[in-house]
Amino acid sequence: MKILKLALILGVAAVAGLGADMAWQHRDALRDAAAVAIASAEPAPEPAAAPPPAMPVPTAPVVKKTVPVVFDYAARTEAIRAVDLQAKVGGYVAEQLFPDGADVEAGALLYRLDARDYEAALMQARAVSDREAAALDYARATSDRSASLVRSGSLAKDTADLRVSTRRQAEAALAVSRAAIRSAELNLGYTEIRAPFAGRLSRDRAPVGTLIGAGGATLNRLVQLDPIYVTFNPSETELAEIAKARSQGRVSVAVSLPGGGEMEGELSFVDNAVDPRTGTVSARATIRNEGFRLLPGQYVRARLKLREEPGVLMVPSAAVGSGQLGKYVYVIGQGDTVEQKTVRLGRSVGDLVAAEGVSESDRIITGNLQKIGVGMPVEPLPPTLASN
Numbered sequence: 001m002k003i004l005k006l007a008l009i010l011g012v013a014a015v016a017g018l019g020a021d022m023a024w025q026h027r028d029a030l031r032d033a034a035a036v037a038i039a040s041a042e043p044a045p046e047p048a049a050a051p052p053p054a055m056p057v058p059t060a061p062v063v064k065k066t067v068p069v070v071f072d073y074a075a076r077t078e079a080i081r082a083v084d085l086q087a088k089v090g091g092y093v094a095e096q097l098f099p100d101g102a103d104v105e106a107g108a109l110l111y112r113l114d115a116r117d118y119e120a121a122l123m124q125a126r127a128v129s130d131r132e133a134a135a136l137d138y139a140r141a142t143s144d145r146s147a148s149l150v151r152s153g154s155l156a157k158d159t160a161d162l163r164v165s166t167r168r169q170a171e172a173a174l175a176v177s178r179a180a181i182r183s184a185e186l187n188l189g190y191t192e193i194r195a196p197f198a199g200r201l202s203r204d205r206a207p208v209g210t211l212i213g214a215g216g217a218t219l220n221r222l223v224q225l226d227p228i229y230v231t232f233n234p235s236e237t238e239l240a241e242i243a244k245a246r247s248q249g250r251v252s253v254a255v256s257l258p259g260g261g262e263m264e265g266e267l268s269f270v271d272n273a274v275d276p277r278t279g280t281v282s283a284r285a286t287i288r289n290e291g292f293r294l295l296p297g298q299y300v301r302a303r304l305k306l307r308e309e310p311g312v313l314m315v316p317s318a319a320v321g322s323g324q325l326g327k328y329v330y331v332i333g334q335g336d337t338v339e340q341k342t343v344r345l346g347r348s349v350g351d352l353v354a355a356e357g358v359s360e361s362d363r364i365i366t367g368n369l370q371k372i373g374v375g376m377p378v379e380p381l382p383p384t385l386a387s388n
Helices: 002-041 116-152 157-189 236-247 383-387
Strands: 055-061 063-079 082-086 091-096 109-113 192-194 199-201 218-223 228-232 252-256 262-270 283-287 299-316 321-323 326-332 338-342 344-349 352-356 363-365 378-381
Touching: 055 383, 063 236, 063 344, 063 352, 109 218, 116 157, 228 299, 236 262, 236 299, 252 283, 299 344, 326 344, 363 378
Parallel strands: 055 378
Antiparallel strands: 055 363, 063 228, 063 299, 082 218, 091 109, 109 192, 199 218, 228 283, 252 262, 252 299, 262 283, 299 352, 321 326, 326 338, 326 363, 344 352
16 A cells, blocks of 8 residues: 555646656747747848939030230220310410311311401511512612722711611511511411311300400300320239230230220320339220221220140139139049149130140049039030030
8 A cells, every 4th residue: 555655646746747748848949949039030231222323414624725915904995185275376266177076187277266456467577578589689789889999088987887787687577577577377277277197076165256355255165176096904813924925026916996896906005113002003005997887995804825835724604613712623533533723824715714734634523513423423524515
């Protein structure tokens, strides 16, 4: 009986131990399954983002060309000659022969004063001259007879000397009277006011009937219009270039008219001192003003063409940008990426501008400049395609 109880207890213990072992194994299996489930619930890593597509950009080649060296100035026209017409003698204005604003030739009769007083003075001077000529004829005759009379003893030497002196006085008196005739003729000529040069009259300032004094009131103003001066002020830093060009020959000047069009002339004067207040020097060009298209006092643009500079590299003006470091352009770099080049700009010719800092082989990006940056991949378009 005791043996039976012991066997029963051992069997129960064995069964309990087997159950505990199975429970531990089941717990491990559950734990592994939970781990697998958690791992499977985590999201899979996303694939790497694809690079953005290359942006198509229009391009243009660097242009190498000969560029004229030109200095551009604001300028003003001036008359070469302008005079106030005044009478040298006094009198009443008798006639105005040209209307206000008329174009006249050199020597043209413009005004005539009342000449009656001066005609009378001329007649008087001529009459005096005739009297003096008659007196001289008598003095010469008596002087010629005196020499033979003195030799024959019929005339005293003192009397003969007196007759010679009288002849000489008569000669001097005749010279004075002839000078008076010339003076009267000049005064009579001054009653006619003529144009000293070809030009254009202003408005009349002494109507017919006005009494004017000698060298007094101005009758009118005459201005020469062809040729005409164009004055401007180069800076002192440009004087060396201008002097070099003048030493090599004629320096041409193109003048842009206010209403459009252009006239050609040449540099004719550079002053001998620089204004210390402005750092500029006065200069002027002489322009043929055919058709009187320019008037004194007009503001124009003057361009000095100094020389031709060959081999200048130029880029489109629209491709130039501005930054903190100055002007720059975008170019196609290695691997069709964007590169930036700092440039120093020079003279402009049409849509092109001279640029130092680029090479002749560069391809300049001319479009989509706001959408690109340094290092971005781009798709350069050929210049012919870009222009379309």
